[in-house]
Amino acid sequence: MFVVAIIPVYNRKDILFSAIESVVNQTQSPDHLVVVDDGSTDGLPQEFADWEDKRSDSGCQITFIHQPNQGAAVARNAGIKAFPDADWYAFLDSDDLWPPDFLERCLKLVSHSRHIAAATLDREESHVEQKTSQIIDMSEMTADPQVWMFRYGSAFLSGSLLNGELVRELNGFPEDESFASGQDLFFLLRLAAAGPWIHVPGAPYQYRSGLGYPQLHESFSDSHHRWAIIFEKIYNEMVDMDSSRDKLFREILATRWCEAGDQHRLHYRKALSVEAYKRSNSYRLSIRALYGAIRR
Template sequence: MAGFDVSVVLPVFNGERFIRAAVASLAAQTRQPDQLVIVDDGSTDATPDLLPDAVKDLPWNVRLLRTVNSGPAAARNAGIAESSGDAVAFLDVDDLWLPDFLNDQLQHLDRHRWLDYVVSGARIEADGGSRSLQQIQQIQRWRAARDGNHLFVFGAGLFRRDVFRRAGEISPELRFGEDLDFYLRLSEAPDIHGALAPETGYVYRLHDTNMTLDSAAAHLAVTRVIKRSLDRRRGPDGIRPLPPLELLPAL
């Protein structure tokens, strides 16, 4: 999309193991971002020292922010506020984009001008540990679309900037499930339209330190997110169903 700038927001907390790989996956995009906003959410490891070197050769507008630790939702909100692109995408520090992710997502937005956001197909990569199968099952249970190929996580989406004005900020009080909460709110809004892209461009990586859904706190948080959505949709005639997201034709 000529003249259409894309900002990438990358929140990080204690990401010293992953920051270089995440930035490399951005640098390998066949359609490069126009801006990168990295929000260091109060890291206590070597992340603050590694960030300047990790981004020094990038040709884009790069912004490095450091905030008091407030959680991933607040970090993403800070990144959105600092960004300037016509569209906004997110990459968590421990995940990756495949090389055509941004190009494919932008092509879908260009071909389907009625879309406000598009969600890429996702691939889950596990570290092979004993918890991996359980983690994959939990993630697919709570976050996967019906086709099983799409995860409702921020890193899989590309959003027109206006979405955040119309839908409101990402819920900063949520430490878990803030991505699912936001996607549910988008689906509930009659004037916000999204779709699923058939191409797989997002890699969700499982490892021993990520915030996954195998903890009691995360289970409770996601359950509350779903209940909030049900309560918002509850009326005198029952609960209003969510409209299904269209699966777009392949590029």
């Protein structure tokens, strides 16, 4: 099995190399690591060249790609395009860390079936500045990935091994600007519909915050609206749902649009706030059920 690890990065030279070290020091190394510099202006290319000159041979081949700043989705897709025939892809954000046996444990479980869409570790959420941490058991997510992501989002890409064939079938991450605050969410929701997801017990990966770098969604004052649109797109792609499952997703969508309305209201966007609340109410009123009753 050919495994490619991909780290997209933008202006994070101070923390990038701890992430890289967590990849190259795996008990079972990836066949290749691709570091995609998305147009950094902090001298990262030279820092990387200096680091590579000093590193010992770990058995992991590394490719460094420098490209104009185009966003995380384009950077991740550049890594995929560099090795388009990989059996498995593992994406690691520059502020996260893998445990030493991440790939070994994942590959041991997925080696028995090529039909598995993804394998995910538990997550340790650590806030470096506040010196707090908690472990998130991801077995609930792997039991029903779409419901879990509708409720809690998709902040677990860094702790997952993804089926290469399915990644290519989905054409990688959406690069349209409308997905800028949720391209990983949209991609993982669609991946969840493509095959089973398995939980990998053992040491968690580290999801780090408080490192002095803003999270992507913090750059958007309408992030909840953007996420609600993504959830709605995925909901409209779903087929063969029983009534109880359909009701569950509609209830979550109602909450998501209400959150979007609240965010718009806080930023004094009255028209958008009203529209979001209307969309929330449309799900609460069970429009699908009413339409079905009319047709009957």
